[in-house]
Amino acid sequence: MSGPGTRVRRRRKPGLPGVTAGETLLSWRKRKALQIHNALTSDPIDIDALRGAAVSEGGLLSQEIRRKVWPKLLNVNVFCLPPKPGAWVRSHRDYNQVEMDVRRSLRRFPAGMREAERAVLMARLVDVILYVLQSHPELHYYQGFHDIAVTLLLTAGPRLATAMLSTLSTHHLRDFMERTMDQTKHALDYLMPLIQRESDRLHDFLRRSEVGCIFALSWLITWYGHVLSDYHQVLRLYDFFLASHPLMPVYCAAQMVLMREPEVLRVDCDMPSVHQLLSNIPRDFPYETLISRTRSLFQTHPPHHVLASAALRTHKSISISSFDSLLASTSCQRPDFVLRRETAAGSQDGPRRSQNTLVKLAVWGLSASLGAAALAVTQSALEWGPELLLGLF
Structure with a gap:
């Protein structure tokens, strides 16, 4: 019974005395994020913990975490990414088909995106796909491949998406990329x-x-x-x-x-x-x-x-037979801060070039982060600026 002066108690989650349902959810997300962080900074990286986080309830929680974990699941070194594709990729035999499929994939881009922004992304998507196909002549494009590519692009930006798509194409997706079905x-x-x-x-x-x-x-x-x-x-x-x-x-x-x-x-x-x-x-x-x-x-x-x-x-x-080699390759990865230090120390062009490389990497990381967030959350042209900078590197 309640009345004037009665104290209203906040509902508690059953089994957790003194903790509200909202607080429990928040602490659960924080604990999982911390576990992922610890796995990423272990040396070598705790790849089993990352896989466990990816498949367990809630998955990888956020785009920021995905941009860090997805490359590790595929053994992609974020400090050794493919260059920006040149016009040469458009000489591929499947260029026309890829371009048509990409133009038909408008619904895969965030609603409300400005036409100019979408046009830039669609051109990037075509280049990402063609770079992978040109780099692996044994692969054959199939309709639907662009749906996977666009998910990687929207999450990670063009260069990282290219690297991840290349690994997926030679492993998980390999059976789909044969000459026949x-x-x-x-x-x-x-x-x-x-x-x-x-x-x-x-x-x-x-x-x-x-x-x-x-x-x-x-x-x-x-x-x-x-x-x-x-x-x-x-x-x-x-x-x-x-x-x-x-x-x-x-x-x-x-x-x-x-x-x-x-x-x-x-x-x-x-x-x-x-x-x-x-x-x-x-x-x-x-x-x-x-x-x-x-x-x-x-x-x-x-x-x-x-x-x-x-x-x-x-x-x-082919996909199944190559899976064990992919698992083995992911087991001895170094954390990003170690890779970054090794990248800087291993520069052959002196301290200035090394410093410039790190600046580029820092800008790329910021660009990818803000750009992917803009893709997933907003339609603001202002937030698209950093993503477009990615094309300069």
Whole structure:
């Protein structure tokens, strides 16, 4: 009972005496941010802790942290980045196709962005993609590759995005970049066996509907960037995939279908009905639950168990076979402050050149930080100034 003079107590979070729910959330974020900082400054870097942070609840928390952690997950040295691409990259055989795809990707840029700003970013995106393709002649462009590239660009700026995209292209995305779609089809072939291992009823329904796996193709080859309208949901999934096995997007697709089993079983058992339902991912889909259950699915049914099924026995994935080497390469990285000191000490052009290099790096770091923040949060032309400076280096 309450009345005049009654003291109103602030609601406390159950199980944590004296701590409000808001205070608990804040302290949880602070603790996680501190753990990530400690992992980044360890020598060598605690890559296992960074992967754990990326896949656990909340992911990497912010764009600032992502710009520090994503390169570490891919063993990218931020002090040894590719140069600004020159006009030579536009001689690539896929230039016209890349440019058309980029022009069709307007919705991937922040709403309200000025036309001039968007035009600069689109040109940068074309150059980032073409630089990677020119640098790796064995790679073949596919429609959807630009969706992954734009996520990296909006998060990290052009030079760092180029370096990360190059590593992803030769590892996680390698199967999609073959001359034919055969390897991509093989990756999709994991989908139905995974569903069958968890639900015979759902698997039988999907088989009778003849829906196949094509509904999940764009999910897989764009890491869901093409089908999700919420940029933060895309980033959360990228945290997860960058820290995981190359097949994790397939496991994620299987788990997404499993979580929608009641909906699927209510529609008509025919290809158009099931395809339409599965192709439209609900806007309020619980992504933290999806990630948690996908991790459990992967642990319960690892790829080598699924591979034993008859349809997959001959699958030889380049992405999977190169994953162990990527994991090994990430285990002995030095923290950025050590790399920065070594970069300065190793300059061959004297103290002045070394100092100028560090100034450039400092400006680049500030530019990338402010520019990515502007991309994600504001549409102010003033905040775009530093990002445009990136093109000078």
